[in-house]
Amino acid sequence: MKKEMPYGLVLAGGGAKGVYQIGAWKALRELGIAVDCVVGTSVGAMNGALVALGLYDEAEALWKSMSIERGFQLSAPLRRPDKLFSIQNAGILVRELWKHHGLDITPLRRRLEELVDEQALRASPVEYGLVTYEVTGRKGRELFKEKIPEGRLMDYIMASAAYPGLRRIEIDGKTYLDGGLVDNVPVQMLLNRKKEPVVVVDIGDGGLPAGMKPSESLIYVKPLEPLGTAFEFQPETAQRKMDMGYMDTLKAFGRLSGTWMYFENAEYDRLLRRWGKETVEGVEHYARLLGMNKLRVCTGDGFVRELLEYEKVSAEKFRLFRSQMDIPSLTKALARGSVREYSLTGDLLLQLAQAMLEDGEKRRRLIGMAQKVRPELVKAAAAMLRVKRAVEESFPSL
Helix, strand or coil, rough: CCCCCEEEEEEECHHHHHHHHHHHHHHHHCCCCCCEEEEEEEEEEEEEEEHHHHHCHHHHHHCCCCCCCHHCCCCCCCCCCCCCCCCHHHHHHHHHHHHHCCECCHHHHHHHHHHHCHHHHCCCEEEEEEEEECCCCCCCCCEHHHHHHCHHHHHHHHCCCCCCCCCCCCCCCEEEEEEHHHCCCCHHHCCCCCCCEEEEEECCCCCCCCCCEEEEEEECCCCCCCCCCCCCCHHHHHHHHHHHHHHHHHHCCCCCECCEEEEEHHHHHHHHHHHCHHHHHHHHHHHHHHCCCCCCCCCHHHHHHHHHHHHHHHHHHEEEEEEEECCCHHHHHHCCCCCHHHHHHHHHHHHHHHHHHHHHHHHHHHHHHHHHHHHHHHHHHHHHHHHHHHHHCCCCCC
């Protein structure tokens, strides 16, 4: 395998969603891509230190075992232990905030201190930097390791991750908050230090800085599927989120294809030749709305077969549903975008959209309204209809 030139790596902030970045790192390792400079914000600064030290196995073990109880020091057990800022935990959190002026994440710091040796990080050939916000001076701070005073490295890592609501970090009389207040995706910080190529692993709610676009030399990795909230630590879902980061990174580097699902490149090309780009993208979104498992590499025929099986079950469910519902009123509600009152699941919405499209002329005005309100839903339903008709006519093997 041809050895790739070293990349710079940018790790965005996002709290518990940082587990996704470990999966992305796994993919980079498998691709033989070396990292010679890593910068991060918040949890990205924590993960970046582990990358700079080459501690992949340790990082994976850390994230797979991470929970609120292991990361936070609380005076009482949480009523909702998987989601910190849940209404069920409000009373406990208010007491902690009042008593300590912020939640205490000393346990997480101790776990990181066991892994991140300051002298080893300073000696690493991988350049390392982080972003934090200095409250005292009201300014952002972009710091590479040589600018961080000796003995203060972990202090600044924790300062980068001092999310509002957590206990503020004080260093030499100055107070700091989370670097996401300044730059949650510090691409420019890295580019000021190193020329492209760069990999950006973004787990936040924003995106690339204004004016920047993904390219061959700026690989952008971001999940399409929600990863939960910044303080939603669930060890049982850690592996799934890692797998998403892993497969999304392979896709970003062109090793896998697909918009929602994952295919070998040759398989995806065959799908495109058979069905066309619009239909393939539409049925991938259909699979997404149906909740099909995406974390595997599909064959083209296998994907279509499975999708049709899901469709049969969904159609039967819809037949039972429509026998008890006022479908004309429901159809109008879909066109208006007000179907929430009916508590419809994604598969029923897709069936309803297909029913509208099959009615053709009778539903033209409603279809136009639905396309404005839920264009992705109508596109997915139309793609599924095309596939079903084509299979019935000329694809008996499926």
